[in-house]
Amino acid sequence: MITNTELEFKGDLYPSKIVSFEHDVDSVYFHSSNSVILKVTIVRDSLIRFRYTTKGYFSNDFSYAIDKSHSHGYNFLEVIEEFDFFKIQTSKVKCIIQKIDMRISVFDLKDNILLEDELGFHWEESYEFGGNIVKMSKASKDGECFYGLGDKATQMNLKGKRLENFATDQYAFQKEQEPLYKVVPFYIGLQHKQAYGIFFDNTFRTFFDFCHERRNVTSFWAEGGEMNYYFIHGPKMEDVVASYTDLTGKPELPPLWALGYHQCKWSYFPESNVKEVTAKFRESKIPCDAIYLDIDYMDGFRCFTWNKEYFPDPKRMVAELAENGFKTVVIIDPGIKIDKEYSVYKEALEKDYFCKRADGPYMKGKVWPGECNFPDYTNPEVREWWAGLFKELISDIGVKGVWNDMNEPAVMEVPNKTFPMDVRHDYDGNPCSHRKAHNVYGTQMARATYHGVKRFAYPKRPFIITRSAYAGAQRYTSSWTGDNVASWEHLWIANIQVQRMSISGMGFTGSDIGGFAEQPSGELYTRWIQLGVFHPFCRTHSSGDHGDQEPWAFDLEVIDITRKFVNLRYQLLPYLYTMFWQYIEEGIPMLKPLVYYDQADTQTHYRNDEFVFGNQILVCPILEPNAIGRRMYVPRGQWYNYWTAKLVNGGKEMWVDTKYDEIPVFVKAGSIIPKYPVQQYVGELEFDELILDLYYKEGKEKSVVYEDAQDGYDYKKGRYSFLTFQITGKVSELNIQLHKEGKYDTPYSKYKINLIGLPFKIKRIEIDNEEVDLDIEALERDSYLIVDKEFNALHITG
Ligand code: MIG
Secondary structure, X not given: OOOOXXXXXXXXXXXXXXXXXXXXXXXEEEEEOOOOEEEEEEEEOOEEEEEEEOOOOOOOOOOOOOXXXXXXXXXXXXXXXXXXXXXXXXXXXXXXXXXXXXXXXXXXXXXXXXXXXXXXXEEEEOOOOOOEEEEEEEEOOOOOEEEEOOOOOXXXXXXXXXXXXOOOOOOOOOOOOOOOOEEOOEEEEEEOOEEEEEEEOOOOOEEEEEOOOOOOEEEEEEOOOOEEEEEEEOOOHHHHHHHHHHHHOOOOOOOHHHHOEEEOOOOOOOHHHHHHHHHHHHHXXXXXXXXXXXXXXXXXXXXXXXXXXXXXXXXXXXHHHHHOOOEEEEEEOOOEEOOOOOHHHHHHHHHOOEOEOOOOOEOOEEEOOEEXXXXXXXXXXXXXXXXXXXXXXXXXOOOOEEEEOOOOOOOEOOOOOOOOOOOEEOOOOOOEEHHHHHHHXXXXXXXXXXXXXXXXXXXXOOEEEEOOEEOOHHHOOEEEOOOOEOOHXXXXXXXXXXXXXXXXXXXXXXXEEOOOEOOOOHHHHHHHHHHHOOOOOEEEOOOOOOOOOOHHHOOHHHHHHHHHHHHHHHHOHHHHHHHHHHHHHHOOOOEEEHHHHOOOOHHHOOOOOOEEEOOOEEXXXXXXXXXXXXXXXXXXOEEEEOOOOOEEEOOEEEEEEOOOOOOOEEEEOOOEEEEOOOOOOOOOOOOOEEEEEEEOOOEEEEEEEEEOOOOOOHHHHOOOEEEEEEEEEEOOEEEEEXXXXXXXXXXXXXXXXXXXXXXXXXXXXXXXXXXXXXXHHHHHHHOEEEEEOOOOEEEEEO
């Protein structure tokens, strides 16, 4: 029996007394008298894995989520047996395991309790499927908060919610709807201002209950597999997220163009329509880097084919688009049309690459092409074959990115919307049913796609986007939040989803700007693009059923505001690229929910709308029609209103006036924000200066700028430029120190420094200890300085 409502079931079984233990290098095994084994592995001092079996032995240890290159190793480990418990201690935490019932508690070294089993591990045997429904319950104190779990369409703080993880094609999903497209069984707990993380690495259908069923209990369970989870010690949320991201992996840098604006619709065809749209962008002077071809570019929805009537010469078209600065991205679905004349189908059939039912026949399901078979991407040989299929698209035709859809996997006209559960999968040599492979199917497809596109795009970087994902998918792909709706409520949802994905390790995410289903009003589209330019992935997409969703489908005012905000995104590209670098280098999420930004301030614990974009820009969308401003919480510290340059003191909720062509945006005092000139696409212009917006602060502040060749892999050989600006502001003085690293010589030769909020009149400037001649009049008029990029120290006095 599968239970998804009853946490405590009368058939539940529990570990009995611990009768023996062994310590083997980084792991300690505890054996109970009823054949339960608990294996505690010290991955790092602050990262501990707990794995249970009820069979008396462990099955093969295999995970798609864990990045093989994650850091491991600890500084200290001590295992001590006491009269009625065992103690495992590292340099960060202490773990107590009770002999009588195997229950666990984890403390920091000051004896603060971080995590405590309530019932702890228990299970229910499943006669029907074999194996267990594995369960875990933890005691939770009043005031504890919970965050994370990927794409959930609910409030940021998950306290009081029950959530389900089962990748689902959820067209026009609603607020609170469960489950959605992605599965990230990772959450962050926050208690007494201390954060910890739990990653439950189980790919079966899983559930998390955050004090919903019982007020002081948090629990999680899975409909099969092992109780296998990682505890991550903070105490800063930053450390929890960074450790989780290290454990499940980071992407490589995307090509810079992928951080530009993308335009999509279901579907742009024929070729003349694609050209019309791209030309219109250039004419309207709204920057755009990528144009998408949805399913209608194919011949009868057969993957890797072209409809020759609509697209007679794809290679020529793609090249012409490229000349105009457009990168072409095409959709590829998992369903392969059953058609003996179709080479992809024939080859997969010959090689036996399709998923099979338990009794032998190939699994058959209806999707866009009609009856299809589906490659088993959990088979490494199938992934290799799939990767090879991209040769023509990428090498010959010149497509720059691939969009994987329908990979939950989605099946039409069947009640469960997906494969039957008896379908067999290779699971990289650990054969299993769809119950276990379902949640990773999409990620394995995206992984195979990634390897193919990467191989044929070389020496350029690949770009992949997926709808479904399991924890760790960020190593291969970006993602979008699926089929949302053009409604104000969905704008609220998108804002939270993208922030939540960001702290769940999968930062390169965005929503369909304007909404996929239904038609946005001009005002809703405006408010959405104003938020969307601050999302790591920025794409307008719509189902096309209800009219057009290009900027010019709306009135002139909307077009102007869209241009203004897309321009801003293009100006902020070096800032955006730098945050991407920090994400891949240090696991720092690109968007920071307020609770992440300042967990010590309890005012942030239930905030949803405001977030920090990168490290220094605070953004809060307008989520209602007819707004002339809104109330928002400005976190502690000093912030400049981006539009007025007025300084405010945070740590309080306040009203912020806005106009139709603004949303609340604040810049942290002391920041240096790097900017490029507006370009219609990445690489359009050569420019000779990097703009630095300097926001004066009394005190110190550090800002960094990462740059490289914007594509290719030279950055891995040290050919990047990493600038660190350290400013120190005093009452009538400002010092800027610049430190450089890396072997990339940026093409510009100077900085244009805009001095914002300087509280004194400049009387003297020294560059590297040499006084420079001043044109005081010009300085007072323009408030900027031009400085050679080789400077080390700039000293401004009033
Ligand atoms: O059944 O390819 O989420 O972005 O435009 C619909 C057509 C299939 C769903 C995707 C959407 C895409 C659409 N697809």
